[in-house]
Amino acid sequence: MARTKETRANAAPGAGTIFALRAIGLVLLTRWLFSTAQMDLGASLQAMVSSPWACINLVFLFLLIFLPGARAVAERPFHPLPQWLRQALRLFAFLGFLFAVWSVGAFAASAGWRRAVQAVAATNGWLVAAPALYAAVLWICRPRPLWRTNIAARRFAIGRYAVALDPATRTVIVWAERRKVGQYDARELSVRWAAGQDRPATPTPTPAVAIGAMSELQGGRSAPRGAAGAPSLARGTFGRRPKIELLWDSPAAAGHNRQTVFRVALSNEGDRVAARALDTSLQQV
Template sequence: MARPKQISPSPAPGSGTVFALRAIGLVLAARWAFSMWQMGYLSSLRAMTSSPWACLNLVLIFLLVMLPGAKPRAERPLHPLPQWLRQALRFFVLLTFAFALFSVCALVWTSGWRRFVHALAETNGWLLVGPALYAVVLWICRPRALWRSNIAARRFSIGRYAISLDPITRTVVVWAESRKLGQYDARELSLKWPDVSTPRTPSASVLTPATEPSMTYVQSGGEVRRGLFARRPKIELQWNSPAAGHNQTTVFRAPLASVGDRNTAKALDVTLRQI
């Protein structure tokens, strides 16, 4: 009798992020141990005690390998790391990436390209691989919302802010990355659009991709043209609760950086008006 095929459970959302960060930490730790073996462990330890950058790298490697508090959860698919760990990694990686990039540029400036290529060959490409790994960690820990937009499930994400709406209780929970900003009555929330943006009037095509430019300006001759270096228009989620003494309090202000953000903002505006 044939046995039923067992289907392995799918990994929890965010497991890939944890795996990637820990793998980068192990690669950095292996490279660190190899460098200590080449220099000699005693001389390496003496050099580390007098180098703040070495201590900074050790703290970064420890955080990447251990990832204290990291736990993939279904309700936070894009944030398996606690907020303090994400910010700490972002801070340490930014410093180490800037120092590594400065070291590479200084080597090229003082020794020339021929000496740099020779040093690159001696380190098996680590002079470029190291900064690239730091850049990957910086990209993984970038500010982003808790989840991606799912309008059918009443979950919206605009920039680094996430909005969850419960139509039964008429409550809205707002998150900034993985930090909860608050819980509000949906009837007391409204979106304030910029002066130059898509009209607020709901229509049947609110979820269609926007084709108009996100920011325009008018020249003296009357020509309308997209501002290449113009600031991105921002929307505001406002809380108006006279009972609580809050009159047009701004919950968050987020730029409309992409077409997806604009469409999500339109859908959120329509949903709040329908409640």
Template sequence: MARSRPTRAATVPGAGKMFALRAIGLVILARWLHSMGDMNFLPALRGMASSPVACLNLVFLFLLIVLPGAKARVERPFHPLPQWLRQALRIFGVLGCLFALWSIGLFVWDAGWRSAVQAIESTNGWLVVAPALYASVVWICRPRALWRTNVAARRFAIGRYAVSIDAATRTTIVWLESRKVGQYDARELSVRGPAGIEPAAATPRSAPADARADAPAADATPAEPGAVAQTASPAPGAPTISATAVEPAASDVPAAPAPPRHAAPARTAGRYPRIELLWDSPAAAGHNRQTVMRVRLVTEGDRVAARALDTALKQV
């Protein structure tokens, strides 16, 4: 009996982004055609031909619906679009959002809030939805890494950079968004960054041996003179000094403030520390100590990925 071919239940990563962009483009196009249907098409087309903003919107809608060169791939889950298409959609989205906000703001300034609310009701909220759609395109096409961090698969995402390590061939590939930076030997790469990346315990500096021997106990206070007499025991045969004789001398010298027991380490890396991935190849002339990537650790996920990348490179 012939068996039917099973269908895949899971979609290819990146297909949802392409579907969302096409849906936004179709919604804007449908609303545009509906607005043109209220008027005559010929005067509307003539006005569009003489308007540069309308021409830009036509190009934007064409790119948004057709998506030339876009393809969902498993190895590029967050970048199904080519680099030029993603940059073009971001630029057109920013221009469209600014123009929509400027035109709506000018209308509210001239007509007033009551007329603006009536216009929103008559257009079924399109005056609010249109800038939101343009902003959604900009947010979908925002700069991000090629994938998420997966330590088990040796894939790391730090900012806009993505790093993959192949333990079998000992090679490392670095990506900047969807552009391949290069392929390197994992044994020649190292992570350099501030001390704030790795969790370090706060250990106070140890005082010299002579100072610790002569200093009084930390828990002792000037009101307890007996603590001074208990710190050191007199040697046999040496003259003993009474506590009453020590009290006037101790009262004349002001007691130094005790250092805090739990001193917080000084943060020299700043709020967002920066790390560098260095390539030191003895065989490549002129490429010694070359910086492959330099990125700031903004989120906690970036810090975790940086620690995991440093550990993985040391284990190769």
């Protein structure tokens, strides 16, 4: 099958993420250069050498602007960045966010809220924008699956895990973010729901699952329990979210019987729909 040619009008999924990160990096770099330009060159260089925070900022800006190894690929729309780069950006952005919030909070506590508001106005809102930009990088680099759930294509996204089922070869491939967890025989996998209650073994026809899933995603209503067969998203004790486990039970693999491939909490309605569809698809293989 011929693939769609990627042009400027039809960019690969993930290009927007790369553009957003580089734009944030350029904004931070511009503001940093503007601040150092108001100081003497020798004094600013000496302060940079003697300040570990300045070195951390330089590394962070370099990674954020150049994004080494980043490439938008249609097969992984939510992960155009290498895993090491995503983790590094998350770490530096978290440190930057803490430092910015601590600096602004300490200044407001010592100088008073009136002078703090005046300082925000004098810096054109930068004292508020800087923590927001670091938080934006944290949000963009948050743990995500490779793709969105597509029941018709047998692709499921639950939490940060992505599952691809091939009915022709009866194989299942599981990814944790961008890292491949493994490839399994679909007949050896099963879904175990919260509180150790396995779903009833009576399979639901695929069209019913697809229709129920689409109605839930569009209308926000839960399918009847008799048709769905999956527990609701009601929180348990102390507000804990219900969890599911993907189990691998292979009689042929010595020492691998009844192992947990992943365990994840169902944090939203989309996760529950994907988990129920995955359970039904595995039972129909």
